[in-house]
Amino acid sequence: MSVGELDALDRRILYLLQAEARHTSSSDVAASVDASASTVRNRIQRLESEGIIRGYHADVDYEAAGHQLFTLIVCTAPMPDREELAAAAAEVPGVVEVQEVVSGERNVLVQAIGVDGDDLTRIGEELDELGLRVSDEDLIRSTHRRPYSGFEE
Structure with missing residues (x-):
């Protein structure tokens, strides 16, 4: 699937997950995009299985963690x-x-x-x-x- 094939709901889900994946539930996304939480969960699973969402990563402040x-x-x-x-x-x-x-x-x-x-x-x-x-x-x-x-x- 290419970016051109993503619909508005897919793009909005991707945007919201990029902004804050850790503290964003399917229900939170659903409230923002006017869709059900199950629809959002299904979309996220499809985006993951198609390799569009490749993972969720911690953004570490290495200096604060003692690694300058x-x-x-x-x-x-x-x-x-x-x-x-x-x-x-x-x-x-x-x-x-x-x-x-x-x-x-x-x-x-x-x-x-x-x-x-x-x-x-x-x-x-x-x-x-x-x-x-x-x-x-x-x-x-x-x-x-x-x-x-x-x-x-």
Whole structure:
């Protein structure tokens, strides 16, 4: 199913879940979209089974949790190996997220938590051993998210 195939109810459900999935029940969504709670539950189950909703994740403030070395590591992977290397990078201890970029030199973005400088060095070395070339490393101060407005109606 493509985004073009989502109806207004699907899009609104996605918007509300992106805004606050943890404290949003099917009844809460139903009240916002003028549908029954069972309809909302069925829609959410379908969106999950079709892979449109891929999961629910905690948004952790790593600094508040005592981990001040939350780092973005910008890497380059050979295009034919990018997907495989990105998946392997996600398995490196300390890595919390990996994004593949469609094209260009800096085509794998790795977010990692290091307990100290030596730990960040280890993570960088393990990424290098996989075949990723580390281009840049930056400490992340904070992340700001919001639901995709294209789902809001």
